[in-house]
Structure formats: structure tokens, C-alpha cells
Amino acid sequence: MCFDVRMKRGNVLIRHRDTSDLDACVRALAEVHKRDQYPMRWPADPAEWLSIPAMLEGWVAELDGRVVGHVVLCAGKPGDATPPVWQERTGTPIEDTAVVSRLFVDPAARGYGVGALLMTEAVRESRARGLQPLLEVLSSDVAATALYERLGWELLGTVEQQWHPGETVLVRCYAAGDPVASVGAESSVPTS
Secondary structure, three states, X not given: OOEEEEEOOEEEEEEEOOHHHHHHHHHHHHHHHHHHOOOOOOOOOHHHHHOOOOEEEEEEEEEOOXXXXXXEEEEOOOXXXXXXXXXXXXXXXXXXXXXXXXXXXXXXXXXOOHHHHHHHHHXXXXXXXXXXXEEEEEOOXXXXXXXXXXXXXXXXXXXXXXXXXXXXXXXXXXXXXXXXXXXXXXXXXXOO
């Protein structure tokens, strides 16, 4: 389902991502990497990095017809940091979780609520599939952490995760709480 959301300062459209969007997504990701160093290491093949094998669904955000944001929803798997933390806390099998990943918004499009809209769609889809939405973020990513907490995500804990041989990072593990309330139902109109 797509949501056409009229924003005060422009028009944001959240829609399913398809392969024809990848070039535009990579361009936006490059701008994010320049400004925020996300991803921490620039991937050898950014389009492949955006196309996670465990991906259940992906979305892009368009602002005035230009792709400015991206998010994917992936099946929870044992190699992720957060599903095992959730399983330990609740007894929920990892297979009953979904991980929100690869969220980014072009710096030129920030302030329009694009990140919150993308997160809302990922949470809706996760819940529609009967899965618990989870995510993990580098503990040093203060801006992303602030967004997730503003949207009502619950911090489960901080864990170490090995990304590469000899490289361990600290990640904050989150679970979606109540449905994201910062984007009210009155602000979104289904378009398909």
C-alpha cells in the first residue's frame, strides 16, 4: 500500500521500492554517507548492499517526484543483534520478528518527516505479517536514536556485534512499541 502524504513544505510519497529505484537510492545514500558517515563503511556495491537477501519488502520516499529516502524490512535471523535480545526477553521465536534496516533520508530532504513516514510503513507491514518490528543502530548514531525514541521505539539494550574480523561495534537494540503515533491517521491517505 502506498501513502500519499501532503506535507506543509512539499509532497511526500511513500511507495514500494523496485529495482529501477536503486540508482536514485544510491545517489541519496552517497549524500547521506558524505554528511553522516552512514553506512560506516561505503560498500563496494551500494545497490547490492541495499538489496539484503533477507528483505521482505522495501520502500522509497519521493519528495516532489525525487527519491529522497529508503527503508527495508527484513526477516529476523540469528546473525542480527536484536532478534536474539527480543527472544530472550519475550520468548518470541526469531522467525516471528522483522528487522527494519537501511533507513536513510537525503540531507536535502530532512525536516519533512520522511524518516518517520518510512518507519511507519515498515512497522505497518511488519505487523500486517504478524511479526514484531525490531531494529538495531550504532550506539554512536545519535540522530537515528533520537528519531526512533521520538517514534516510541523501546530500547531493549546495548550489545556488541562483530561486523568484520577484528571489528566489534556497539549497537542499540530497539523494539517497536505501540503503533507509531507521530504520524496520525488524518495525515495519510491511501493511494493504492
